[in-house]
Amino acid sequence: MASEGDRRAGLEVEPRRSRVIAALNPGGGSRGVAIALVSTAVFLLAVVFAITHAPGWHEVKRTFFDWAYFKASLPEISRAFLLNVKIFSIAECFILAFALFLAVLRSLPGPVFFPLRALAIVYADFFRGVPTILVIAILGFGAPGLQMSGVPTSTTFWGIVALVLVYSAYVSEVYRAGIESVHPSQEAAARSLGLTRGQTLRKVILPQAVRRVIPPLLNDFIGLQKDTALVGTLGAVEAFQQSSIDTNATFNYTAYLAAALLFVAITIPLARFTDWLIARDRRRRQAAGVAG
């Protein structure tokens, strides 16, 4: 057991060091690292040189990279960006629950449940097929237009509903892949012990399924964070809409860059975190494989 512990510790450290080196230098060796660094620097310099010596560079620099405009627009856009954070936070909670419900519907066995399975399939097909911006436009402009009492008229509300509808279709497919990846022998083992179908799903299948699909779930979450900008098309003043207002007032596009930086500031850490989770998962599986 001691040697197993050592090996595990080794596996923890080894990839962390080698991943950086591998990215720089798939060949190996310190000379390789040096070559990778130099070639990256040369490449970046060439790109910067090409852009800054383009005929229209001074015009682009004035309209997209103006520090004064950046500083002036950032506080307002940051405030507006809080609405994006609110939208994706609320939407994500509902998506995780609703998509799981859809996935479970689709995994119900037997001919009795065919209508429910069919419904879940049609749903996933439909909402993955329609462009998100159309769903947002149709719901955002259509639903409040009904003027029914009790139906909210807030564009943010309908924007969130639209995102939940669309993303649940994707996420339910992710869940489904997870459920199907759990070997049927697990269900057989649980049922053979006298557990009901529901107990088996809750205690044996779903815990394993969800654990396996956390990386792709986070991937969809990154997409959702970006797509909150689409809610701005309904008029809700989120980061994209706010930067549009700024650019329309000043004829300077630096505000878009500020908004883009805000999105990147949250999506990139999440993307890195996702990669880290995937790598950790792989390490664990390999460790388990060796032990087994």
Place this chain on the structure above:
Amino acid sequence: MSAALEIAGLRKSFGRTLVLKDIDLIVGEHEVVCLIGASGSGKSTLLRCLNLLEPIDAGRIVVAGEEITRRGVDANKVRRRIGIVFQSFNLFPHMSVLANVTLAPRLALGRGKREAESQARELLGRFGLSDKIEAYPDHLSGGQQQRVAIVRALAMQPQLMLLDEVTSALDPELVAEVLEVIGELAAGGMTMVIATHEMGFARDIATRVCFLDDGVILEEGPPERIFTTPHEERTRQFLERIVNAHRL
């Protein structure tokens, strides 16, 4: 007194392949019946049918006087009385050994956490797994995993245990520890139906051996007779192949 298990006219097919043709078998209380036969002869399918994991096409199965194949029977209740252990262990990888063993008593029998855990600890202790209680299946050897799987089934206090080639997925040096556990169960009077390729084990432990061939029980009898003077030509051929492969 009724038999522990009675199978009459059992028939099972997958699609157009008839796997079990016409199985009749009576297993008395405390009997240990070993099913032998080539791969594909229907041993595993028979065990899965007995635990209602596979629906049968015809025939009836009676466990301790109750027909479990009649319409409207609560399959979950039946399965609580019949333990099954699989070739590939099928432990729940996301749970500790203790959680694996206590899951069904708590959910299916409604036992309290403390009661289920003390029972699990006692069983795990009896089978030499006390130091593995908090471990996860991935960190156990195959032999340990299979012993946990046996304990998991025993925790439901079944009337009947079905063992489906429980040593076939094990490295040779790990087979003995699992067979030893099964021997203890037999000595304790557990009624068992065991599908196995371990002929030496079958000879030692079985009260009766059934040779399955092409979906029927071709020959059955006490192990001394089956292994020494089989009546059927196909049984003789099968055992000859086993002897030639140094498995007996």
